[in-house]
Amino acid sequence: MKLDSLIGQIKQKKSFLCVGLDSEFAKLPAHLQSVETPVFRFNKEIIDATAPYTIAYKPNLAFYESRGLEGWKDLELTVNYIKENYPDMFLIADAKRGDIGNTSRMYAEAFFNHLNFDAVTVAPYMGADSVTPFLGFKDKFVILLALTSNAGASDFQYITNNANKPLFMEVIEKSASWGTEQNMMYVVGATKASMLTNIRQIVPNHFLLVPGVGAQGGSLEDVAKYGMTKDCGLIVNASRSILFASSGKDFDKAAAQEAEKLQKEMENMIWINKS
Amino acid sequence: MKLDSLIGQIKQKKSFLCVGLDSEFAKLPAHLQSVETPVFRFNKEIIDATAPYTIAYKPNLAFYESRGLEGWKDLELTVNYIKENYPDMFLIADAKRGDIGNTSRMYAEAFFNHLNFDAVTVAPYMGADSVTPFLGFKDKFVILLALTSNAGASDFQYITNNANKPLFMEVIEKSASWGTEQNMMYVVGATKASMLTNIRQIVPNHFLLVPGVGAQGGSLEDVAKYGMTKDCGLIVNASRSILFASSGKDFDKAAAQEAEKLQKEMENMIWINKS
Numbered sequence: 001m002k003l004d005s006l007i008g009q010i011k012q013k014k015s016f017l018c019v020g021l022d023s024e025f026a027k028l029p030a031h032l033q034s035v036e037t038p039v040f041r042f043n044k045e046i047i048d049a050t051a052p053y054t055i056a057y058k059p060n061l062a063f064y065e066s067r068g069l070e071g072w073k074d075l076e077l078t079v080n081y082i083k084e085n086y087p088d089m090f091l092i093a094d095a096k097r098g099d100i101g102n103t104s105r106m107y108a109e110a111f112f113n114h115l116n117f118d119a120v121t122v123a124p125y126m127g128a129d130s131v132t133p134f135l136g137f138k139d140k141f142v143i144l145l146a147l148t149s150n151a152g153a154s155d156f157q158y159i160t161n162n163a164n165k166p167l168f169m170e171v172i173e174k175s176a177s178w179g180t181e182q183n184m185m186y187v188v189g190a191t192k193a194s195m196l197t198n199i200r201q202i203v204p205n206h207f208l209l210v211p212g213v214g215a216q217g218g219s220l221e222d223v224a225k226y227g228m229t230k231d232c233g234l235i236v237n238a239s240r241s242i243l244f245a246s247s248g249k250d251f252d253k254a255a256a257q258e259a260e261k262l263q264k265e266m267e268n269m270i271w272i273n274k275s
Numbered sequence: 276m277k278l279d280s281l282i283g284q285i286k287q288k289k290s291f292l293c294v295g296l297d298s299e300f301a302k303l304p305a306h307l308q309s310v311e312t313p314v315f316r317f318n319k320e321i322i323d324a325t326a327p328y329t330i331a332y333k334p335n336l337a338f339y340e341s342r343g344l345e346g347w348k349d350l351e352l353t354v355n356y357i358k359e360n361y362p363d364m365f366l367i368a369d370a371k372r373g374d375i376g377n378t379s380r381m382y383a384e385a386f387f388n389h390l391n392f393d394a395v396t397v398a399p400y401m402g403a404d405s406v407t408p409f410l411g412f413k414d415k416f417v418i419l420l421a422l423t424s425n426a427g428a429s430d431f432q433y434i435t436n437n438a439n440k441p442l443f444m445e446v447i448e449k450s451a452s453w454g455t456e457q458n459m460m461y462v463v464g465a466t467k468a469s470m471l472t473n474i475r476q477i478v479p480n481h482f483l484l485v486p487g488v489g490a491q492g493g494s495l496e497d498v499a500k501y502g503m504t505k506d507c508g509l510i511v512n513a514s515r516s517i518l519f520a521s522s523g524k525d526f527d528k529a530a531a532q533e534a535e536k537l538q539k540e541m542e543n544m545i546w547i548n549k550s
Contacts, residue, residue, distance in 0.1 A: 022378070062374060068389045072347050096374050098398060099337060100425040100491075103297070107336035114343045123373060123398045125420055127427020145400055150375040152402020155449060162437045174430060195466035216375075 001118045002139050003182050003207070006090050009055045010232045014161050015269040017259060018056035018092065018209070019046065020239030021078065022063050025246055029251050039064070039074035042251075044081055046243060049252035053263035056090040057082055057234055058209075079115050090235070091118045096145065098123040104133040112137045112195070119143050121187060121209070124171045128178055135179045142184050146172050146199070149189025149212030168195075181205050188227070190218025190236065196226035207233050213262075214241030220262070224269040232270060238262060276393045277414050278457050278482070280369045281365050285507045289542040292534060293331035293367065293484070295514030296319065296353065297338050302519055314339070314349035317526075319356055321518060324527040328538035331365035331510055332357055333484075342375075354390050365510070366393045367484070371420065373398040379408040387412045394418050396462060396484070399446045403453055410454045417459050421447050421474070424464025424487030431528065447477050456480050463502070465493025470512050471501035482508050488537075489516030495537070499544040507545060511535060 010016050023039045023046075032038050049059065059078060064071035082089050093111040097120065098104060104122075111120045113135075119141035122131055134142045147157055147168040157168040165173075172186060188199060190212035199208070208227055212218035213236050218237060227234055238258070246254035285291050293329070296320075298314045307313050322332065323347040334353060339346035357364050372382040372395065372454035379397075386395045387409075394416035397406055409417045422432055422443040440448075447461060463474060483502055487493035488511055495511060502509055513533070521529035 024381070032461040059309070060374070060378055060381075062372070062378045062385065065385040066381040066389060068351060068385070069344060069347050071385075072344050076343060094374075096398070096401075097337070097371065099335070099369075099371055101424070103335055103337045104297070106335075109339040110337065110346075114341060123371070123400050125398050125400045125431060126371075126423050126425060127430030127432070129425050129427040131427075148375070148401050150401060150404050152404040152406075155402030156400060156442065156446065157402070159436050159442065159445060161434050162439075164437075167434065167442065170434060172432065223419065 001090055005057065005088065006059055007231045009088050009090070010270070012261070013053070013055055015053055015055055015263040016232050016234045016236055016266055016270070017262050018058050018235045018237040019050050019053045019082055019247065019259065020094065020211070020237045021046070021055050021057055021059040021243070022239040023243060024063050025067060029247055029249060031249060037077055039071070040077040040081070043074070043078045045252040046255050047082060047086070049256040050242065050259040051089070052087055053256070053259040054089070056092060058092040058094050058237055059092040059122060060239070069185050076115065076165045077119065083116050091116070092143065093117040094118040096121050096123050098126050098130045100126070101129045101133055104130050108134045108137060111216055112140045119185065120146065124175060131175065135183050138185065142179060143209050144171070144175055144184065144186055146186040147192050147195055149216050149218065151190045153189065153192070169198065172199060176206070185209055187211065190220070190223050191216055193219060193222035193226050196223065200227065205229055205231070205233065207235060209235045209237065211237045213240040220265055220267070229267070236266070276365055280363065281330065281357070282506045284363050284365070285545070288328070288330055288538070290328055290330055290538040291507050291509045291511055291541055291545070292329045293333050293510045293512040294329050294517055294534065295369065295512045296326050296332055296334040296518070297487070297514040298518060299338050300342060304522055304524060308522060312349050312352055314363070315345070315352040318349070318353045320447070320527040322357060322361070324363070324531040325490060325517065325534040326361055327365070328531070328534040330401050331367060333367040333369050333512055335369040335514070351390065353471065354392065358391050366391070367418065368392040368395040370397050371398050373401050373405040375401070376404045376408055379405050383409045383412060387415045394460065396420065399450060406450065408451055410458050415458065417454060418484050419446065419450055419459065419461055421461040422463045422467050422470055424466045424491050424493060428467070444473065444477065447474060451478055460484055462486065465495070465498050466491055468494060468497035468501050469499065474494050475502065480504055480506070480508065482510060484510045484512060486512045489513040495540055496544070503544070511541070
């Protein structure tokens with residue numbers, strides 16, 4: 001997908017919401033745990049219910065790999081279902097991969113060609129040649145981990161060099177030259193929204209994927225305040241708060257309500273203070 | 276597998292060689308490209324041919340995921356074949372995973388329970404709570420990326436803090452307290468063997484997984500010289516130089532020759548200058 005199409009979707013739907021498909025089998029409503037391809041069945045209902053309010057879906061690979069072959073089947077069915085029925089959705093593989101060049105090329109093959117994802121999250125630790133193989137695919141995106149939303153983010157991402165620059169800023173600064181705004185985005189956790197001011201000085205226009213709203217406690221208002229650009233520039237993810245809003249048969253309706261609530265908040269934030 | 280069993284294998288076989296199963300479909304000998312479960316068939320012959328000379332196998336997940344469901348089937352068959360026929364082999368999932376706590380727990384589930392790996396490689400960027408979920412499994416190991424063998428390693432791993440300590444040393448120092456020598460190892464590339472002296476000052480006994488010998492040009496002799504402990508403390512990996520030593524029908528014999536050559540070199544290095 002081209003960046004312009006994503007921006008078009010955001011304007012049309014007045015939403016920058018991504019639903020994270022962290023679809024843990026053990027948390028599925030009871031009536032779905034004994035059917036075939038249970039996670040796909042769950043995802044399908046979540047997707048149909050939330051599609052009017054969202055512009056992106058983000059399956060997290062761990063929740064599929066944990067069930068081996070069965071999990072991969074559910075993942076492939078989910079990806080194909082979205083691409084067939086909602087071709088304008090931005091589809092993110094939350095995989096956090098990254099390896100030496102010839103290996104990263106294989107991961108890119110997995111997510112961009114074998115599965116038809118638009119973007120994949122990548123970990124920066126191994127440097128340029130672990131990231132650039134993902135950038136050689138037309139209309140596909142790397143979303144590089146910069147500042148994550150978990151407690152452990154402070155262990156290494158905040159370490160400052162002798163010019164007092166934290167590692168996550170060095171990651172953004174150095175990597176910004178590896179790609180362009182048309183093929184790179186960054187993960188910046190909502191729990192560190194005030195850091196967005198500094199980040200926007202380095203990458204004023206790149207899109208940011210923002211996890212940590214909802215279950216992890218980040219503020220949507222702060223994210224918009226500090227991170228929004230003239231093209232929005234934000235994809236805000238919510239996973240558990242939407243997927244598991246209800247554990248009963250009405251889980252899809254409850255998910256839709258949660259997604260709509262976030263979309264309504266977003267509607268009031270988009271371009272209000274931007275020209 | 277317990278660390279003592281691994282050390283026992285190393286002593287018995289006079290080898291600390293790991294064969295990396297980076298089994299790229301496009302590189303398989305022609306006669307195997309049209310059979311069912313082709314990568315498993317290739318791996319099976321490689322394993323049977325090289326087992327006398329090796330103490331570990333390390334499938335790299337990218338080469339399986341790139342073929343989707345078919346690839347995962349080959350991976351599961353490979354893991355099961357090794358565990359059934361060579362139960363003393365140390366089995367490493369080269370996956371370089373790492374995510375927020377509840378997600379890392381799912382990856383651990385995938386590699387330690389669903390698949391029966393002994394160890395998984397993990398990326399450190401997201402910090403403690405992305406690594407510790409892998410440490411809660413009895414007789415299983417995290418192998419944390421510290422200093423990798425690729426060119427991009429210098430982009431971030433060498434960045435020094437205001438006490439002049441490079442990031443990879445900070446990663447080792449901080450993470451050493453998260454686990455023990457019984458459940459943690461580190462990846463240190465053979466291409467940076469001289470750094471092993473500094474690393475051994477921080478983790479004198481932890482096992483190190485050393486890629487980069489062979490195709491990437493690292494020196495086995497230097498690795499042993501700077502990194503060996505009284506229990507060996509090293510697992511040296513070779514992938515392409517063994518797997519693709521011949522592209523003909525004799526690929527298994529050629530692989531065995533390459534593996535034996537490395538084992539003979541190792542035999543002369545083990546405990547020569549250690550008490």
